[in-house]
Amino acid sequence: MTAQPKKKTVVESGDGGLGLGLAAFIANGEDLGPIIRHGFESGKPEALTHNLKNIGKKKEVEIEELCRLHYEDFILAVDELRGVLVDAEELKSLLSGENSHLQDVSTALLLKLDELLELYSVKKNVGEAMTKLKICVKVIGLCIECNGYIAEAKFRPALKTLDLIKGCLQNIPVKLLKKVVGRQIPLIKLHIEKKVCSEFNDWLVHIRRMAKQIGQVSIGQASLARQKDEGMRARQREAEEHSHAGPDEHMYTLDVENTDEETTLDFDLTPVYRAHHIHICLGIGEKFRDYYYKNRLMQLNLDMQSSTSQPFLESHQPFLAQVAGFFIVEERVLRTADGMLTESQVESTWETAIAKITAILENQFSRMVMASHLLLIKDYITLLAAVLKKYGYQTLQLIEVLDKSRNKYHQLLLAECRKQVDEVLANDSYEQMVIKKEYEYNMNVTAFHLEPSEVTPDFPYVAPFSASVPDVCRIVRSFVEDSVNYLSYGGDMNLYDVVKGYLDRLLIEVLNDCLLNRMYARSLAMSQMMQLAGNIAVLEQACDLFLLHCAQQCGIPKRIAERSRASLTARAVLKASQNAAYNALINMANSKIDEFMMLLDDVNWIVEEAPDNANDYMNEVLIYLETLVSTAQEILPLEALYKVVSGAVSHISDSIMTTLLNDGVKRFTASAVVGLDMDLNLLEAFADEKFHVTGLADLGKETTFRDCVVEIRQLVNLLLSSQPENFMNPVIRGKNYGSLDYKKLAIICDKFKDSADGLFGSLSNRNTKQSARKKSLDVLKRRLKDFG
Structure with a gap:
């Protein structure tokens, strides 16, 4: 075979592995692209070309060998195909002849079949005509029957007959009859609809007039019920108040008055029931329900608008009564008219109405200028809420309006x-x-x-x-x-x-x-x-x-x-x-006292000899205090009396101290201090007397009226003492001069002269005593300066 030399050629090519790979890929029918790409990329396209040529030569040899081995079988197959073609031509010719024969034989039979089919068609047409005539007769009979019912105003059987006619309408074969009957059916239904709608419209007018009366009756019943409840609660409270006194056979009684049932709200809904039923029979129940709903909404809107035509204080009762009546009717219709209204529709209507009512109320309340007017309207609103709540309506928004307006x-x-x-x-x-x-x-x-x-x-x-x-x-x-x-x-x-x-x-x-x-x-x-x-x-x-x-x-x-x-x-x-x-009383008293204390300006602060009597200002002050205490004692409680009088006495003390501190008093003598001492003695005697006479001593007050002048008293005592320097002794100061301030005392001591600067003042027989006091005072002044 030639295969062996080829294999040797591949091996001799120096690239036997590449040849075997190509042969395997070709035998398996695989893609040679990768091998060819590899051959060119590796730089050996000649080897690849050589191998491909060797493989092609090898395949040519194999094909020649296969043809040489099977050429006899090929010759036999060609001869058999030629025989088959001859038989097919013979069969075709035979079938063509048979077809021509069958067509010649069936021509007569086809003519008879056409006649038979025509007879069947005539029979069918006659049957269909009879059926159509029966339908027309039936429809005409129903039309005559319906006309009779309409003439007698028997709308219910007339509507049933119309339903039968309508059921047959599609089967009427005569187009003219079908057209006439079809055109009359809606006209007849429209006629019946107008009849019942006319009665219903009359009812709408009537019920709107009645709504106010219905609402007023209901609100009146609610008012009576509230009065009964209030009376019962009042009697209950009275019984509880007297319960500590033992049982009283007349305390608890049965109220047998007004025990009858509430007055029945009598209004007729028969036209609504009748109209609703007829519209259901007409197949337009939904249309009537929508018509009812829209008309009632229109009436409600008109009722809402009518409230603005006059002052709200005058119109609020009829306005709210109209609203109450409207929704009482709606509740009755919802409950008894068998699907005439839905709960969602009534709720929606109520929500719309209460939104408008609350808006009107809030607007009107904002304009109110008298509490009594607002209270009057509030009372009627609570009755409206009570009535509508009894019929199942949510009245929280009405209560919220009142709550907002409180x-x-x-x-x-x-x-x-x-x-x-x-x-x-x-x-x-x-x-x-x-x-x-x-x-x-x-x-x-x-x-x-x-x-x-x-x-x-x-x-x-x-x-x-x-x-x-x-x-x-x-x-x-x-x-x-x-x-x-x-x-x-x-x-x-x-x-x-x-x-x-x-x-x-x-x-x-x-x-x-x-x-x-x-x-x-x-x-x-x-x-x-x-x-x-x-x-x-x-x-x-x-x-x-x-x-x-x-x-x-x-x-x-x-x-x-x-x-x-x-x-x-x-x-x-x-x-x-x-x-x-x-x-304020203290301030008034102090202001009056200030008028008398202005007399301090007339006091001679550098007098040589001590005065025989108290100064004039103190006499005036004591007269005023006497009047003040006597008046206050009649009107004020003891605590207030104490505050007023103690405040006045303290103010007198402060005024004297302020006078001594002010620049108006450049200096003052011991004789002037003696005069102050006399003034204070009078004031302290008055304070002690009034503290006991008024009964304040019995209250156990820690501070008496005398204590209110302690500062000026301690100052006078210090200036009149033989050894003023004792002030710097902590023990003596705490015991006798505890209320005095260092700075105030320093200012006052600088102004204090033991005697007037007269021509012979230094030759006085009191010179020795005054000199000792003056030395002590000078020591006090120096120590006060050092302290400051």
């Missing part, structure tokens, strides 16, 4: 109370109230528990307060009652705490402010200012009674309220104002 209401109420309090305080004479009759006492004292004793006094009775106090108490009680009336709408709050808060505001922002304005107006005399301070003290004590009244109005039993430790912030504020009034 500050506005109380601002108006506080403003009105401020006017009343200002007027009461302006008209008060600030003189103790004289009560001559028992009914006056009960009306002005007992009613407000302003007198701790329950025993009726003898008349005429002089009260510790002026006429403005009972009037203010009436204003406060009225405020509490009005506040509770407004806040009784039942919002999410603690009623007692809220009312207590507004009561605090009244007492602090109104009453206390008015009292302070009156106090600082500088239009009151001393006695009037004292009475004002006394009034504040009484009102401060009355805070507990105001709080008790507040608790009772909020439904808290008295025994529980009395055990409560709650208190008003206003009490502390009034206490502070009371102290401010006392300070």
